[in-house]
Amino acid sequence: MVTRLLYLTRHAEQDLPEPSGPDAGEPDTGLSERGRQQAILLGERLRTRRFAAVHHGPLRRAAQTAELIAKSLPEVPVYETELAGDHLPHDTDPAGLPPAYAEFLTQFSAAERVDGPRVTADAVRRFAGPVGEGPAGGEPVRELVVTHSFLIAWLVRHALDAPERRWLGLNSHNAGLTVIRYSAAGPPSLVAVNDVAHLPPELRAPACPRTT
Numbered sequence: 001m002v003t004r005l006l007y008l009t010r011h012a013e014q015d016l017p018e019p020s021g022p023d024a025g026e027p028d029t030g031l032s033e034r035g036r037q038q039a040i041l042l043g044e045r046l047r048t049r050r051f052a053a054v055h056h057g058p059l060r061r062a063a064q065t066a067e068l069i070a071k072s073l074p075e076v077p078v079y080e081t082e083l084a085g086d087h088l089p090h091d092t093d094p095a096g097l098p099p100a101y102a103e104f105l106t107q108f109s110a111a112e113r114v115d116g117p118r119v120t121a122d123a124v125r126r127f128a129g130p131v132g133e134g135p136a137g138g139e140p141v142r143e144l145v146v147t148h149s150f151l152i153a154w155l156v157r158h159a160l161d162a163p164e165r166r167w168l169g170l171n172s173h174n175a176g177l178t179v180i181r182y183s184a185a186g187p188p189s190l191v192a193v194n195d196v197a198h199l200p201p202e203l204r205a206p207a208c209p210r211t212t
């Protein structure tokens with residue numbers, strides 16, 4: 001088995017229009033100008049690493065982030081995958097949770113509570129473990145996944161073997177970097193969590209507010 005270094009980033013800042021009504025839903029918009037700068041800087045930070053692939057979710061904010069990062073990673077294949085999409089990772093029982101978390105969970109439909117955990121379990125099977133084969137010479141396989149806050153929270157929780165409800169409250173910065181190391185020698189280790197050293201202070205957005 002070959003060690004996998006899984007690089008995870010939440011998409012860069014989204015360009016959000018003014019809310020158009022309580023039932024408008026979340027629009028599938030691309031990046032703001034700040035978001036574009038965040039993505040470019042993350043790409044420059046990753047430029048010296050050798051990646052096997054970049055994967056991104058289908059929504060425009062993730063696709064555009066991946067596209068800008070990939071400009072710094074020529075030769076690296078880029079794949080769109082639903083596994084990196086924005087899904088509720090777990091149908092968490094609100095009983096006993098702090099009221100803010102319980103309230104947060106009420107927004108998800110029955111379908112989202114079934115489909116999200118199923119896709120997320122597939123994502124764990126695909127990304128969260130060492131790989132069967134890799135480059136010669138013992139070099140780890142690096143993959144970058146450009147995704148959304150929920151999947152990063154779930155993979156961090158999974159790496160720590162923390163109770164399932166603890167995905168709540170793990171929030172990611174736009175274009176923040178989390179790196180998880182999976183080897184056959186032991187449990188996953190968190191190499192970096194929500195690292196924004198590549199962003200100047202003015203580009204460090206506050207953490208995703210949804211579950212705080």
Ligand SMILES: O=C(O)[C@@H](CO)OP(=O)(O)O
Nearest residue numbers: 010086148149150151210
């Ligand atoms: O909607 C949100 O709060 C998160 C959930 O994953 O998505 P995003 O990272 O796209 O903001």
